[in-house]
Amino acid sequence: MQAAVMFGYNDLRVTEMPVPRPGPDEVLIRVQACAICGTDPKIVAHGWPNNPPFGQYIPGHEYAGTIVALGEGIADYQVGDRVAVEPHKGCGHCENCIRGFYTTCLNYGNLAAGHRHYGFTVNGGYAEYAVNHVNTLHRIPESLSFDEATLITTAGTAQYGITRIGGVRVGETVVVSGPGPIGLMAAQLVKAEGAGRVILTGTRQERLDLGVELRAADITINIKKQDVVKEVFSLTNGVGADLVIECAGTAEAAKDAVEFTRKNGRVALIGIYQGDIPINLNKVVQWNMTLAGGKAEGDWSLRRVLPLLADGRVKAGPLITHRFPLREINQGIKTFVGREGGAIKVVIHP
């Protein structure tokens, strides 16, 4: 099969590879689409802890396709089923897995223990075929294309952040910070889960506008043009936001999120931060705030958001701006990283 293989740092090449075989509780998938995630360019540049050896390592973790073969013990899926996958499969034996927290499996990267992180510690979806454990499969509703289905993981990740902070409480004023793919999903999700008002903040006006077009954002704040802390307080009669979903991943965004949250308010953290981030911890105490990090797409979140994607309450399509065949994957990554042509989500077709 054709696959994009890492041969070294910054050396991703499309080449011929053997089709993998599904083991017990696994299926073989003909990958139809695999979206580029923000971590992919980092993997291409720096690899990933415990990644497969260079020359064999196929990244890509947001993919969807059709089941073409079943390993031993698969009872709930058939050949021909259209499925999206989630990247994390816990070991199933550690305390975190047993208690349902498989994205924070204590045996991360330990293949012998049964852990899999598709596209990271085992091969993923930048290939014509991929093998996945049954626990990572989610049937795609008929109303969704394969391209759209690659964003179920994006939606699931946004959802897990929302779940981890305790969910949206009806009528809340929610700030979603960072209008990237996860933020745009988060904005749609919180609105579809009962938020009163959604305020979307960020630096790129066209992405903010997309949040409004998606009927997710009621108000947008361009933080380059406005003082976001001041603005949020102004929009909330001086009280602050009930809930913040911080997806931007910058030090400034994290700091601001703490600043414009109300007394007794909550902040979900799902960005990727670099180094120690200075935040007003005293405000966290004195304002009785809660912060929760959300690690990836835990709690079967992909399955749970499916009905909202299926009936269009949450939309994936408008986030997909570019598509490339597998052989042009490096061009796809370049487009994604450089946000060329307003790129938001770029999908690869193996």
Add this chain to the structure above:
Amino acid sequence: MQAAVMFGYNDLRVTEMPVPRPGPDEVLIRVQACAICGTDPKIVAHGWPNNPPFGQYIPGHEYAGTIVALGEGIADYQVGDRVAVEPHKGCGHCENCIRGFYTTCLNYGNLAAGHRHYGFTVNGGYAEYAVNHVNTLHRIPESLSFDEATLITTAGTAQYGITRIGGVRVGETVVVSGPGPIGLMAAQLVKAEGAGRVILTGTRQERLDLGVELRAADITINIKKQDVVKEVFSLTNGVGADLVIECAGTAEAAKDAVEFTRKNGRVALIGIYQGDIPINLNKVVQWNMTLAGGKAEGDWSLRRVLPLLADGRVKAGPLITHRFPLREINQGIKTFVGREGGAIKVVIHP
């Protein structure tokens, strides 16, 4: 002023009464609309524990109007403000009030301690004027009429049931049992809060159909025509409902709710039940279920659902089928009780 006054059991008369005066932290409201709630006919027939003396007792607790005078200490409201009210005002001193559970105030009915239950233990809204404590006021969005605003309490009560059972979790299959005013509000709310599918069950087809028209119910089950337990399992691949909002208030509905809930599922109870209700308690244990009763409209639920009513995600208007002037209140109650002309919600105009 004109008011409907209880002169004895089954003796509600519209008569002249003095306009009440707002005390500290209270306002005087010119009542524009007061909806008939299911408890009102019971009050007319049997009174209520600790009700004001006959000859002085004005019932009615779902009302909205315009503030016409301010008592001492009112800082956040102005004369002219349009407000809906909530019936419960806790004492503010007992453990439950201090911890935020004012609808289960331990000083219920104790006026000296500061407790008020408008329309029950103190006078309510079947009158041209009513006095309310500031804690019970909620400004009406411009998009809502006074008639619609009388149903904010209905929505708030449905919401509190949902809140008490832990909220809707995104994507869940939710059964709303009983398509009365509270059930129709609950169905709209759970859908607007992220339910995957909403199944509305009941006996009156036109109410079930209304649930569909409101875009709340995805599926309806007429329990007179179908075996509801069997049907719910069939619709859920034999798993059962994730969440049930039981609003019907019958023994059969409560029993069925427990039966068709899934392993690890949840049942919110907001119906009014008579006598001891036989339920399959062993299933509650063996299926790891949670049941929660929701007492009225606690947790500031009226305020929280307002944004969803304001922008039309939840609709009150279609539930209002009849309107009567105050002098015809007994006709209004008769219409409501007998469900004459398909009556769902009947609004009185003082």
Add this chain to the structure above:
Amino acid sequence: MQAAVMFGYNDLRVTEMPVPRPGPDEVLIRVQACAICGTDPKIVAHGWPNNPPFGQYIPGHEYAGTIVALGEGIADYQVGDRVAVEPHKGCGHCENCIRGFYTTCLNYGNLAAGHRHYGFTVNGGYAEYAVNHVNTLHRIPESLSFDEATLITTAGTAQYGITRIGGVRVGETVVVSGPGPIGLMAAQLVKAEGAGRVILTGTRQERLDLGVELRAADITINIKKQDVVKEVFSLTNGVGADLVIECAGTAEAAKDAVEFTRKNGRVALIGIYQGDIPINLNKVVQWNMTLAGGKAEGDWSLRRVLPLLADGRVKAGPLITHRFPLREINQGIKTFVGREGGAIKVVIHP
């Protein structure tokens, strides 16, 4: 090996059986002690859904012993390790297992799917040797004997009920209803987890007294001699119990539990109930109560209670009243069922 095998209803015989072999992720245990649980006599009388065929079925699910052989893939245990086991091992693939609710696995009894219920759907511990999946193993602290270790499951089951209802909140007045093994564990646990006062209720004075001797119960109520509802209200200034752990499993106890719980209070249900149980459901609503069933020992509860058993905050020893060798298992069951000689917990030594 010697094992107690079910040859038919009410036909449990100690006979020679082959020593089982551990498969992947399994260990072989030399069973040192296996306690009789309340379900065992029912199994002997009526079997269990999906039990192994008569002539091969070895019941017994509360056991402890020494690991004597390791199956493939066992990395965290060694031969010689002293372990107690928990009976439930979920399939690992269904929604409930993935989300951490393995005691309510949707594939209960489906061996092909990977579910195991030791002593119920697969063989258990009334034998010299037993095989267990790694997920069901818990190392025994040095301070606990094998006999005591058989009660870790009992403690874990009580704990899961407490966990399911939201845990003890510090200072609460907790009623534990039913002073059997689970109730006596529950009483100790709630006290060790911050209960203010523990009220133990039941019919057998010597068991109530044991609750006091264990320094768990502050107050006991013999429901044969006292009106338990009246008494609980009297002990709580008319407010009612904050939390009830209902372990008695009778209709009367369940009904009473609902009656004597306070406004905004909670009831954990861990008894085994027969048929539909009439309860005051209207009180559940009007008093804003929560009820939660707890299915067995979920959420890794055995592991979690271990530190409290290890340092003596919770005691297992005083609950063990009788011990029998395996060959006298039927005498052991008779003693347990008839509560002969004040039998509480009876341990079998294979």
Add this chain to the structure above:
Amino acid sequence: MQAAVMFGYNDLRVTEMPVPRPGPDEVLIRVQACAICGTDPKIVAHGWPNNPPFGQYIPGHEYAGTIVALGEGIADYQVGDRVAVEPHKGCGHCENCIRGFYTTCLNYGNLAAGHRHYGFTVNGGYAEYAVNHVNTLHRIPESLSFDEATLITTAGTAQYGITRIGGVRVGETVVVSGPGPIGLMAAQLVKAEGAGRVILTGTRQERLDLGVELRAADITINIKKQDVVKEVFSLTNGVGADLVIECAGTAEAAKDAVEFTRKNGRVALIGIYQGDIPINLNKVVQWNMTLAGGKAEGDWSLRRVLPLLADGRVKAGPLITHRFPLREINQGIKTFVGREGGAIKVVIHP
């Protein structure tokens, strides 16, 4: 009466003041003891936002005494009752108060709205007499002296931090960071609420040793002598702490708390931090952690911890190292600030 009055920054003088009069819902207390809290020296040095005018302002907020007069409307207390007080009394009207979060009242410092912060925005307990609202009163168990009762607020504050992070889950390994009065209370509380092991960390060996003597700490780590992050991982098989109660209030302690918490672990923040604190926010996300600030003694925590203080599970006495008469209050503050003679908690006797 004699009272310690602020006449300016760093000018606290004991002088004659009029005895205050209790208003409606208030009582007059003959103060018997008032403990020095860490904020008191800061108040003496810098004042407090909205403090009463110099020349009239009496600080002190951890006090206990005897009721000597009742204002209008007091029904549940009698003259002669021994009471401890909590400092915060919410306005009762704002969203946070209505929903039970009175320590984060949105009308902080607004006396007209009904908010009171005794010893901060209104007068407190460094005086022979003080007036308190009924919501702030807690009857002192007979087993506690007035001196001990001044620490109920300390215990309540520690408890609220524990409550805010979701409580202790049975068997958890809990690190309490900072062995000051709040930390020593927190350590006792978590142990009394079911912690498996308690690790107490700090810089002062004698305070760490006191944690052991109180039978709260199982292990201590002197962070001056040991690498606390390394040590916690070593004590937990490389997994990290389940729960951290951060009471130290330093940047280093906050940073370390995040570092040594496990995947899926939790950090309660109840220290007082200066400026922005750099923390590893990416770990919070990737390790799925939750952080919660706890503002003072909310949720009626004083009342809830009382039973544990009453029966000695939590001890206040050993934390009291020094006592001074009111006229020597400045000496008391100096002793407290300088930790002279190993001062931990210093109590003033008006």
